Amino acid sequence: MTPRTEMARSLLAALGRIRGLRPATPSTTHIGSRVPWNLDTLAVGIDDELIEIRVVALTLPLPPVLREAEAALHATLRGTRWTNARLRLVVTDIDAAALTHLDVASDAGA
Template sequence: MTPRTDLTRSLLAAVAGIPGLRPATSSTTPIGSRVPWNLDASAVAVRDDVVEIRLVALVLPLPAVLSRAEAALHAVLEGTMWKDARLRLVVTDIDAAALNPADQAR
């Protein structure tokens, strides 16, 4: 394992603990479960100066959920060689259910 791989796993674990977000991956179909690697890792790019995480929003409003994500993810970066890197959260999609809160109540 490399430090980048370890950081990617830690960042994905933090995202998993944030209600209303999930990693934006290239496949959400059952075939994705058959590949021998974690597809969620494709949502994370770790460079020396920028850590980028691509996300799908499952709830709105975005500012509230992204503030929680920012705090949780900065905590993961603290104490690593990326503590001073810029954290970039990119919302690539909004789940349709987030646009119809009445559907979520059912």
């Protein structure tokens, strides 16, 4: 396993502890289930100057969820060769359940 692969797995593990986000991966099909690698790693791009992680939002509002994710991911990078790399979280989609939950919360306040 390469250092980048190990780092991608560590970042995904940190992201997995954040309620409200998941890695943005290609849709899975019966073909995807036979791929011999972790498809979640496709959501992580790592180079020396930039770490980019594509995510799907599962809850709203986004700012507090993204701040929590950023803190956890920076902690994961600390002490590695990517300590000074920029971190970019890209929200590629919002899960429909997040919007439904938001509508219910808005209706309750009305």
